[in-house]
Amino acid sequence: MSSTDHAPTNGHVPADRPGRRSGSDVTRDGLRNIRPDRDALVGVNAGAPRRERRRRDPQSMVPDATFASYYGRPVLNPPTWAPLDIAGYLFLGGLAGSSSALAAVAAFRGRRRLATRLELGAAGAIGLSLVALVHDLGRPARFVNMLRVLKPTSPMSVGSWLLSLYAPAAFGTAAAAVLGGRLRLLRRLGPVARAGAAVTGPAVAAYTAVLIADTAVPAWHEGHAELPFVFVGSAASAGGGLGLLTAPVAEAGPARRVGVAGGAVELAASRLMRRRMGLPAEAFEQGRAGALMKASEALTVAGVAGAVAGRRSRVVSALSGACLLAGSACQRFGIFHAGVQSAEDPRYTVEPQRERAGAAAAPGPG
């Protein structure tokens, strides 16, 4: 049989895909070439010429990788985490952690209303986080197994212990802020809890970056150098935003400065991360992740601008705070979805590994 005998017979003309030759004669829907996407390709040199590469380095000695896969199926098993639970926790944990630190500073400067509202916000956010985290477990009744061991090799184990220090401190601080006037014990414990929450809060905000980067998910792992800075920037932006939203203008100064600086760090670090990441950065531009990342940038820019310009207006300040909070949330959900998308496409797993293997095998320049 020569290859010209394989013309489609059922009227479906296959898409013109040079290089993507089918190997199989019989497919689910009829004869060969009807569904060229579902065929395994032959070897590294048989891949289709794919979409234009992002920013190819003209100096690079590494040859362009081509791409083969097993029927287009993902190499990785994508995360099983529910977006609302886990991306929600990434946001709320950051919000709580930075709010606690900011509240302690506000209390030190005598901004009672700012401090109290941030403390209540932190307790609420971390309370919701704990609910989300337990809810996401396959066996919620076994949540206490998280404290069975302490493993530095597992960011989730470290995080569980961190939360078991931080959450009681945040709850204690909030309880002291509300009931401290009536209960002497709480009044006395308040400052201790506040200091504890202020010190452990930033750790809660930062460790979640390691939590998701310490996976094989390309869009998360390849960002591991910058991700902690994206997350603390995003956390500061959210904490400052909460202060701007809830506190009167006269007291909101610290929140304003932290929100603006945090938003700037979030914008810069997130851009830098995606620029250095290589191929998986594409996942941040597509689908739900792309929409969320764009929304995050727009909201954070608006929030920063509003916070700077509207320092005398309660309304503009509150709106800016809401923008910063929403921008931070979109950032976390965007990063979460980018990770899932990058895990579901074998290209983001195979191609960077091919390039790395090729670079290791090729003789160095000079």
Add this chain to the structure above:
Amino acid sequence: MAPASTPLSLLSSVRGHGDPATDTGWEDHPPRMGFFTDTSICIGCKACEVACKEWNHVPDDGFSFTGMSFDNTGGLGADTWRHVAFVEQRKPLADQEANTQHDGVAGDELRWLMASDVCKHCTDAACLDVCPTGALFRTEFGTVVVQEDVCNGCGYCVPACPYGVIDQRKDDGRVWKCTLCYDRLGVGMEPACAKACPTDSIQFGPLEELRVRADQRVTELQASGLTDARLYGHDPHDGVGGAGAFFLLLDEPEVYGLPPDPVVTTRDLPRMWKRAAVAAGGLLAGIVALGIGGRS
């Protein structure tokens, strides 16, 4: 029982490798056991898939027709611990010529590659490193096993695995994967899949022996003209410190759905923790400085 927790300095991907069971703290343990799956003699009978399900009481993984050659299993997961891949290629198998018509058109023969995939039981196992409960542990045979009475279904091991092996069973909540038949090994039996394999494509034994045998086999195949033959996962210096279950493949790994050059994610973990510590410190210092510094 092996020690459940591992200090960061004991990450073998960071410190360098010895025997994984010894590194974990097992004393007086048997040699490291593993699989050598020689795909050049796999006939795609799926006896391994069936034997695994029967022995390990693995529930069905769906009755769907994928249209992917003879593969209606799809890939490894919570309910699939052995998976036979079927690859159809229009490419001659070495110098062999099929008995059908020859019209002189090069590369017109169909070649059918089959390969039985399984958990790699990595020397540097990311699933084991990231497990927060200690449910995943290193056995005395150097394999990696989930303790189903400890796993709380956090799902962290799922995206940590660079091969897409372990997954969560939806109606159960916990994660599941190949145990290398830990129960059978304990009484001196070979795993069910290797026992059932009619061609000895799946070979079970001490890893050292298997590596020697695989080296001989790949040399033999290449000498016979099968220049595509290569070993995958046999090198103790690769990104996962060498796999406990390794393969002889006839094409690039990605053609079979395997990652070409996987690296255990925890190799970068010390650097990640340092970065996160700097970031957390920066956040605290920044909030203090900005909060106290301004006039308003």
